Amino acid sequence: MPNGIETKNRIKIGVLKLKIKYYWSQSTIRRAAKVLTTKDQKKVLAVILIQVFLGLLDLLGVALVGILGTLAISGIQSNQPESRASAALELLHLEGFRLQQQVAFMGMFAATVLISRTLFSAILIKKIMFFLSRRGAVVSGELVSKLFSQSIMKVNSVSHQSSLFSVTTGVNSITNGILGSTVALVSDASLLIIMSVGLFIYDPWICISSFALFGLVGYLLFKSMHEKARNLGSTSTVLMIESNELIIELLNSYREAVVRKRRQYYFNSFFELRTKLANSEAELNFMPNVSKYVFESTMVFGALIICGIQFALKDAPHAVATLAIFIAAATRIAPAILRMQQGALQIRNGLGSASATLDLIEELENSPTLEVASDKLETNHRDFESSILLKNVCFSYSQDQEDTISQVSVEINPGSFCAIVGPSGAGKTTLVDLILGILTPDSGEIFISGVPAETSIDKWPGAVAYVPQETYIANGTIRENILLGYPQDVINDTYLEEILKLTSLWDLVSNMPEGLNTHLGQSGMRLSGGQRQRLGIARALITNPAIIVLDEATSALDGQLEAEITAALSKLRGQVTMIVIAHRLSTIRDADRILYLNKGKLLAEGNFHEVRDQIPDFDEQAKLMGL
DSSP states (O other), X not given: OOHXXXXXXXXXXXXXXXXXXXXXXXXXXXXXXXXXXXHHHHHHXXXXXXXXXXXXXXXXHHHHHHHHHHHHHHHHTTOOOOHHHHHHHHHTTOTTSOHHHHHHHHHHHHHHHHHHHHHHHHHHHHHHHHHHHHHHHHHHHHHHHHHTTSOHHHHTTSOHHHHXXXXXXXXXXXXIIIIIHHHHHHHHHHHHHHHHHHHHHHOHHHHHHHHHHHHHHHHHHHHHHHHHHHHHHHHHHHHXXXXXXXXXXXXXXXXXXXXXXXXXXXXXXXXXXXXXXXXHHHHHHHHHHHHHHHHHHHHHHHHHHHHHHHHHHSOHHHHHHHHHHHHHHHHHHHHHHHHHHHHHHHHHHHHHHHHHHHHHHHHTTTSOOOOOOOOSOXXXXXXXXXXXXXXXXXXXXXXXXXXXXXXXXXXXXTXXXXXXXXXXXXXXXXXXXXXXXXXXXXXXXXXXXTEEHHHHHHHSTTSEEEEOSXXXXXXXXXXXXXXXXXXXXXXXXXXXXXXHHHTTOHHHHHTSTTGGGOBOOGGGTTSOHHHHHHHHHHHHHTTOOSEEEEESTTTTSOHHHHHHHHHHHHTTXXXXXXXXXXXXXXXXXXXXXXXXXXXXXXXXXXXXXXXXHHOHHHHHHHHXXXX
């Protein structure tokens, strides 16, 4: 990979490291918990309390295993059980049974308690994981809704891949990676506390030695791995976003990459990023195995040491009982410490991918969600008047820049054909975005049908239609692309046929083997540029709009097709208000009104000839085009 990309990765990773340290100091878990409602937090607390109760079952099971060991050795030696075993037999009313029956019952009782605890715990963990996953889906939905209720400037302020990562993987890191691991960690911590109290009452020495041994091993493992896990999580996040963006970049510039012979460069860069990502994720996935093997070895080592000490210092029944309790307790303590250590690593790992999402959640906390919209395709825009009024509109993309649109005042009458022209960078598309309500003016007012632009769009959906310079084609059928954003059964085929005839597409569609159900492939690869553009116009017309805004919508058409589309749109003249951004002046020669913009200012308005008289550059351009 080129040094530039490596440097970029290192800088990003460094920034992420600083962010992670800051967020951890601000209690990331507390921030993550805010994604849960108060009711959800109570449910999580109830799960933790139930886990505490199950820890008591663990303690009971371990105690029964110790008593079982004592009974077995006492029976072999034909001695009376020691006092604690005798007390347990009396409590269970087993003192009158034969030794074999006592051992069998005690064994079944211990196994039932321990297995029941494991089953209940597994069921509970499964339920909390499903609960958190479903909550994650809700959080993702709310986050997407709030994000897309923002202005286009906010949506495009970060890369699309970063936004996608934040609302998907980042949310999962919060709910399952941080909150899920925290619930499990607290539950296991409560188990250790309960187990330590019980073991201390039975034998302080075995309690202290067991927890010292496993605790020290767990601490050393965590200390050696947590920083590495955090760095690997941050690195994986950066590499995943970088590799995804690289593929999107190639797909969007494929033709340039072919003619410049740059596809191999993209392949090499992508392969190197994915290789680093694979190595990073492999290390993360292997970390739990390291802990598992270390704890297994520790348990065997501990059993051997305790066995030697107990048989050297105690009688056989007490030594066997102690060893049995150690092994039984170790089967609970070691996995609990292992899970806690792994949970802490998962939390650390989740910090790298969750921090950006937590930022976004907090940033959009007070933002509204998208309003509920009907799936009905509106074609009858009752009481809508296709008039547009701009009063002293100013807009700038940032405070330290000059106004992109400056003091523009325009009134566009219903049914008129208005064109917006000017050199590149004049502010034409920005002005259209303001009219459509996609951008909000810094000052001034915009009215459509007598109400603010945003209100008009909400009140009469589909009354205003937009055709971009480059039509987006989804990987679907012709029907799906025309009805983009609507259910497929929202309108009948007869109506679609009329729209396709109006846009000169019906002959093409009717000759396809599957007609409207023909798949167009990725980015409409089965269509020419002109056909894609006509499909975009068809998409705009299905709502029977009263205002149509076309942003260079005929730029991909040849002269004949442009004339056909222009003629088709001319049939709507007087009924539909048309606003057209155009560089090709033949398209707007017959416009009722032409607005000439330059550097965000409205320098001239009038018909074609009047603007030629006012703007020498426009007149020169018209002459060059033979007009």
